[in-house]
Amino acid sequence: MTKKPGKGFWKQLKKRKVVRVGIVYIVVSWVVMQVGEVTFEALGLPPWALTLLIVILLLGFPIALVLAWAYELTPGGIRRDSATATEKAEDSPPEFDDTAPSIAVLPFDDMSEHGDQGYFCEGIAEEILNALCKVVNLRVASRVTAFQFSGKRADVTEIGKKLNVQTVLEGSVRKSGDKLRITAQLVKTSDGYHIWSRQYDRRLEDIFEIQEEIAVSIANALSVTLKRPGVASEKRVDLKAYDFFLRGLSYFARHNLQDTVYARQMFDQALEVDPGYGRAWAGLAYTYGFEYMYFNASNVNRDEALRTSKKALELAPERSESHVSAGIAHCMVQEYKKAEIEFEKAIELDPENYDAWYFFGRNKVHEGDLDRAIELFERAADVRREDYQSVLLLSQLYHSKGDQERELESARRGVERAKTVLELNPDDNRALNMSAFALLRLGEREKALQSMQASIDKAPMDSIVLYNAACLYALAEETEKSLDCLEHCVLKVGSLNREWLEHDSDLDNVRDHPRFAELLAMFPD
Numbered sequence: 001m002t003k004k005p006g007k008g009f010w011k012q013l014k015k016r017k018v019v020r021v022g023i024v025y026i027v028v029s030w031v032v033m034q035v036g037e038v039t040f041e042a043l044g045l046p047p048w049a050l051t052l053l054i055v056i057l058l059l060g061f062p063i064a065l066v067l068a069w070a071y072e073l074t075p076g077g078i079r080r081d082s083a084t085a086t087e088k089a090e091d092s093p094p095e096f097d098d099t100a101p102s103i104a105v106l107p108f109d110d111m112s113e114h115g116d117q118g119y120f121c122e123g124i125a126e127e128i129l130n131a132l133c134k135v136v137n138l139r140v141a142s143r144v145t146a147f148q149f150s151g152k153r154a155d156v157t158e159i160g161k162k163l164n165v166q167t168v169l170e171g172s173v174r175k176s177g178d179k180l181r182i183t184a185q186l187v188k189t190s191d192g193y194h195i196w197s198r199q200y201d202r203r204l205e206d207i208f209e210i211q212e213e214i215a216v217s218i219a220n221a222l223s224v225t226l227k228r229p230g231v232a233s234e235k236r237v238d239l240k241a242y243d244f245f246l247r248g249l250s251y252f253a254r255h256n257l258q259d260t261v262y263a264r265q266m267f268d269q270a271l272e273v274d275p276g277y278g279r280a281w282a283g284l285a286y287t288y289g290f291e292y293m294y295f296n297a298s299n300v301n302r303d304e305a306l307r308t309s310k311k312a313l314e315l316a317p318e319r320s321e322s323h324v325s326a327g328i329a330h331c332m333v334q335e336y337k338k339a340e341i342e343f344e345k346a347i348e349l350d351p352e353n354y355d356a357w358y359f360f361g362r363n364k365v366h367e368g369d370l371d372r373a374i375e376l377f378e379r380a381a382d383v384r385r386e387d388y389q390s391v392l393l394l395s396q397l398y399h400s401k402g403d404q405e406r407e408l409e410s411a412r413r414g415v416e417r418a419k420t421v422l423e424l425n426p427d428d429n430r431a432l433n434m435s436a437f438a439l440l441r442l443g444e445r446e447k448a449l450q451s452m453q454a455s456i457d458k459a460p461m462d463s464i465v466l467y468n469a470a471c472l473y474a475l476a477e478e479t480e481k482s483l484d485c486l487e488h489c490v491l492k493v494g495s496l497n498r499e500w501l502e503h504d505s506d507l508d509n510v511r512d513h514p515r516f517a518e519l520l521a522m523f524p525d
Contacts, residue, residue, distance in 0.1 A: 021064055022064070025060070025061055101137065101138050102141070102164070102166045103139075103222070104140075104141035104159060107125045108171040108182070108184075111172045112174055120175060120246055122246070122253075123245075123246030124173060134352060141386075142354070144384070145425075157190070157192060160190065162424060167187065169185070170185060178204045182210055198214075238274040241273040241274035244266050244269040244273065245267065245277070248280070260290055278322060279321070281322075282324075285312055285328075288304040289328040296463070302332050306332075309322070312325055323343065323346035324353065324355045326342040327343040327356075328359050331359070331363045357383055358377070364376060373397055381394070388415075388418040388431055391410055392410070392411070392434045395414060395441060396437070414438045418434065433452065433464075437475075469481075469482075475509065490519055
């Protein structure tokens, strides 16, 4: 929605206290004139003195207003008002609350001798990030965006502007055998000054306590309350298993098929060391669930997702991710009510778990409850403020409901979010892929086709990219291109779900084509 110029100007007048200064000036001037009228004659001053006083007061009025606009009275004295700060507040998206404490946790620098502990540094930062996410009145930039600055010497002010955060947590790790040195510092993005810093020289077995101490220190420094169970209440984990687990998280975060397989291998190795490690079971379940949904909808992936998520629930029922993995698995086999129970439990345990809201929304789409799905995707978009996936899916749901106004509004919002993510990470192929659909909805056909082609060029053997391309080309009435993508999926990539082909309305424009019937014939009944 475009802001009315008059409304914005009036808001600035009030914000800079111009209105208040004007009112005070008028009241004081009236008092001065009353005093002058009584005293000037008694003092023997000429009659024109009162007229001069009135003229001076009238001339001073606009000057007072100008000074009120340009300067601000603070407890530390008069200082120049920050125009840049005002512009930033005006330009920042309305969905962001600039008044709430906010932080981005960056991956810690690897200072180890061989420089081979990047995954460990990411893991430490992610654990601290996850702890801070549990603070209700603290806004935390997601891993997806904050970790894009890994290895980049970006200025904290630049990071603050790009991620819209007031503070940044950065640090370094030096790991040698069982010795560990971690330094961490909390920095203000407005001026680069340190709010808090500390160095930890401990043994590797103290890693969980260090992560807890850093999270508590950050909460204290930002004057927010961190409410979470202490590490003493959590089951102790074998450090070697934890190391494999962190490697798995690092691979899984890349969200492509090959790295999902690598992540699975790391989680498997963690479980070889510690078969009772519930988080590793949940991680394993995630890899099967994601491969089934995005890359290869095979019975093996479905069955393994069910088996491993069940094990995660047995060993780590207190972990939100265990319930998310179970919810995803139940959704695969169309057990939607069971999936709903698991997603609701995951949200109860961790209301800031984006995956819980997002996949709960997908579950409701499969179930056919579009109204509830819209609520859940809106919540997912709120939990992760830079997420474009849930917003772009909202556009599809509003289209299905015939609400064109909200369909286009969600499409615009999703495209803007995707654009922001791509500026931080040009390699985010999913942002290119999904935003193409929104661009088509907004009537920008050429941009949509260019975005999809760029996505294909980046991942010519990615089944979900090619399938989405087939859907986009079908909607754009590029029939032959659509069928070419589907054939490529079936013949060269080898992973396509017959159920998608039969029921996806995006493919309606090509469904009666003879080549489409030939593709369906390649699948067993």
